[in-house]
Amino acid sequence: MTDRSTGQEDKRRLILDAAVHVFAQKGYHTSRVGDIAEEAGVAHGLLYHYFRSKEELLETIFRETWRDVLDAVRSVEESDESARDRLAGIAKILLRAWRRDPDLVRVLVREVTRSSHLQQRIDEIEAAFAGIERIIARGQEEGEFRSDLDPRMASYVFYGALEEILTGWVLGQLEDGVEAIARAEETVVEVICGGLAADRETAKV
Amino acid sequence: MTDRSTGQEDKRRLILDAAVHVFAQKGYHTSRVGDIAEEAGVAHGLLYHYFRSKEELLETIFRETWRDVLDAVRSVEESDESARDRLAGIAKILLRAWRRDPDLVRVLVREVTRSSHLQQRIDEIEAAFAGIERIIARGQEEGEFRSDLDPRMASYVFYGALEEILTGWVLGQLEDGVEAIARAEETVVEVICGGLAADRETAKV
């Protein structure tokens, strides 16, 4: 994800970072535009110089973040790895974001459903899902994954597992820390890839 | 979940149903008390006769519904089945609720599970998670599930998979319908339970 920590960049970035911070603390609806401006150290009017509205601010955060996620997913997709390693790579990207930028993850997790009631979920999110689905489908074609399961449904299972763990961290319900993150990665990959593995197929019968 | 369809109930029920409907369409924050009253066909003042505030309305919906979910989870837990069948039972309960009352599921998924304003909510959700966790842990103890994975983490994987599929339906991005629901149940159970199965354990090494 884009580096959001320097604060030396332009005002637009400053405002965006402030918004992430404020939204993370109070939630989108409870945050006031003035809070964001104050956090950014600018007059609130300036905010409207860069963004059309408070809502566009949230949308921009979503879009920019998911663009980065999408890029990461794509580079994983293009790598020369097994399907399992590819999914592991994606799990790593998403779960480690929590360490890198908790506020951002907080906003993303708490407001996902918010952002999507106007937008049918942002295009970028859809594209990332499609990438996961492709990885699974290719794993099936190449015999690594069992092919009797719907790859689209499976991509929801995989992504849902990751998001729920992030949510657990955000809400403070799931143990946090470097070690826990590693364990989360392992669990997700073991469970999902284990369940998807080709030698499972017969087990079903 | 509680029957909400007879129309014979009192005004309180009427208001509660209207709230579910309105929250489902517009989200909690964007819904106005007046909308709910209009939907219920009563004056908005009456709402304050039965509920202390708009928030109490959401809380009530959550509590009444979640109690049903909890009951269902518990009855599954107490049943005399394999761990796999128990998880399948829970998946069935949650996914089929979608058909029965999409609005209610929408509100639960979009508003309640994510947002953290009320600590109490979190506690009750925790109880459901704990039930799932116990089922998994018992599966491990009884040798049905591999025991090298964290059951708590695994319960998040399982619940997250279900919730993401519900979200896909809520947002209209995942194919809907009776057959798709069956496929969803199968996929979740196959993947998660397959990945959790005891014979996976060695595969890891």
Add this chain to the structure above:
Amino acid sequence: MTDRSTGQEDKRRLILDAAVHVFAQKGYHTSRVGDIAEEAGVAHGLLYHYFRSKEELLETIFRETWRDVLDAVRSVEESDESARDRLAGIAKILLRAWRRDPDLVRVLVREVTRSSHLQQRIDEIEAAFAGIERIIARGQEEGEFRSDLDPRMASYVFYGALEEILTGWVLGQLEDGVEAIARAEETVVEVICGGLAADRETAKV
């Protein structure tokens, strides 16, 4: 015109009267909604209970007033008088409004053009114009007025004369007072009806 002075009527009337007063002092754009509420002695929120917006307030003032004017024009139209007396009657109605309710005339005169840039001038105004035009046309048919002039254009000349005199009073440029009002009536009727009189027709050649 509707009696606006009792203040014992409903709140809606109270707000409308306050709006006339405030708009008359400061002009529509310069008046704040809060001023109107304060003048009416109600919370500003109540204003939005009765009117959709500040603009609707102005529009209502226009519409209600012109409805009254229209009624007056119609009763003149139906009277059994000469065309000249009918026009004199209309002049009397409009010019004496200045004495009866200066604030209302002030608002009407100062904001006419304002009100009409969204609305193509309110329907009621158009109808009143049409009434004047019909009176002139009938005067032509019955031989009282020369028939070589466009009655529509003539109605604009007549109404414009009246409005300009009202404007002169509003802006304080034209001598005011009971006697001046009588003089104004006389001048308008003498000039316009004199110019429209049938024996003028030949004079033109």
Add this chain to the structure above:
Amino acid sequence: MTDRSTGQEDKRRLILDAAVHVFAQKGYHTSRVGDIAEEAGVAHGLLYHYFRSKEELLETIFRETWRDVLDAVRSVEESDESARDRLAGIAKILLRAWRRDPDLVRVLVREVTRSSHLQQRIDEIEAAFAGIERIIARGQEEGEFRSDLDPRMASYVFYGALEEILTGWVLGQLEDGVEAIARAEETVVEVICGGLAADRETAKV
């Protein structure tokens, strides 16, 4: 009126023309400084290099234009014509200006003549009225016009007739076009001068 069409002029002229255009479309209060700058193709900051404020812009338009009107009225006043021809000359000037520069007339009629914020404006408009009044008074002295009517009041009748017709064109409610303009001139002159004519005087009695 000043030529506003060459496009060779300086930025100041450009801004002034843009302001006339924008004020004509949206009205003074509803026009934003940014709109004017955009229409002129300059940064909005530049506007403050040439004018102290948005209001000064309107004032400048008014003053520059009205000076032309005043000059025209004066040259008519000094001409060696009958009073009737003089009034016809003034009607011609004002009504034909509409064809030459509708936007400018629109602004003059809609914004300037009515609203009273600037006392100075009123004074200058007064001068034009005074010119018309003098023409009428002289017509009375020289026996061309009946002398029993108040020349000041009559000047309002005359000017009001012209302004109302302009307004009718501005609002698109009165038929427009070269021929209609000629008809308007004729109607105004015939009616007003006919009504003012000396041989009317006895008719009154």
Add this chain to the structure above:
DNA sequence: AATGAATGAGTTTTCATTCAT
């Protein structure tokens, strides 16, 4: 129990104007 008029705190947004570059 039921209504809906009344309240007023709270918030987003607009936009004229300034000023560093």
Add this chain to the structure above:
DNA sequence: TATGAATGAAAACTCATTCAT
């Protein structure tokens, strides 16, 4: 001259909640 980023006062409007009836 020219730009457009930056400011912040100002205002309309919303809506949860209260309460007289």
